[in-house]
Amino acid sequence: MRVGVDLLSVQRFSPIARHDRYRSLVFTEDELAQACTLGPERSVERLAGRFCVKEATCKVLGRGFWQGIRWRDIEVLGDPWGRPVVTLSGGARRIADELGLSGLEVTLTHQAELVVAVAIGVAERPGDCDARSRSS
Template sequence: MTAQAGLAARIGVDVLDCSELRRLVERPWFLRFSFAPEELVHAETLGGHRRLEFLAGRFAAKEAILKVLGRGFLQGVAPREICVEHTPHGAPVVRFRGRAARLAPPSVSVSITHKQSVVAAVAIGIPGAGGAAAEDGRTASTELKEPDAVSPPSINTTAPAQQSARGAQTPETTAFLRVRVGQEEAHYGGDLVDGARILRLFGDLVTEITIRTDGDEGLLAQYSDVRFAAPVKPGDYIEARGRLVRQTRLRRVVELEAHKVLSARPGTGESAAAVLESPQLVCSATATTVVPYRRTDTATAALNPVTEET
């Protein structure tokens, strides 16, 4: 394959099983060596399985990009100098730093795909094409879509518009709740609140989102990647947020997070409480809900039969 002025494009491919990184991604030295700070910040907002999948995808992309640069894994470029971020609509964007920026061609595109526990990445570098600049003068960006990519962890009801399949701007669908946990909800010793209380909040968020998108409460099918990160006690104020990240004809996938923003201080006084300097993540999860399929135009449906999703 050739590019402008007959220059040859360089292609790098890498395939990785997530289990190969399962132990390594729990070691701080490996994380600091292999991933850019932005990648690590986003990874820590994800549940256990999704975190591993995300980091494995980024690692495979870095391996593929290093092949485009003509370098081995430990040959003059640290993987953390290659940062693979993504746009709000999920397209991977490659940013180079340090030595990687000096070696990179003007334009590099990357695509990442996942299949069960296997992740694959393809990178293409085109010499002489117009690119953007990195921290010391050069970057490369891509418009290739990463399957099942998620937006940055920040979730709010006034989030930027998302790109639809036809290029039109559509608002991001989100939901938000803030509740105070009462004394009557202490279920375990030490005044601990059971995790099911947070999952009930998540259920209400998913219901609100499907009402907004489909005019129907839907039917919750499953939770996945549930991770409890901090205890909840009576007197705590919890903010729970949900964001629609993927939808098919019948299914809606919602990412969920709950943060503690105010905390009771019973050791200081019976009614003492404090505002936390930064919200504390107490639980994260991904929910899948099913909504009924309604044929609004029976004549059109007869001409274009669609197989029911299983």
């Protein structure tokens, strides 16, 4: 098992969420479409949460962005009940496969101007993540 945590100020993230070019670099079309269903302030909060989940996921993968992972390689969408669900593609998927991760569980919470995300990578078999990490 691998764990990643991230904390983000919504106010500090707000300029990125409001900038068209940055939004299109960081978020997929589906992520932006889900956020646009909310009012302007809630949309920024939603994107901040998704950004935070992407950062926590990178920590699970043991890499930073542009170290084999692009922002849009990690997509965070809400299921019908609002639970965040991560889908990996590109470099993020390749790294997860190399680590032996069969799944990724995430959760996030908002409190005042802060967002916290936790991501947990689940191994295909017990010990896979640790053994593959040491051999890399």
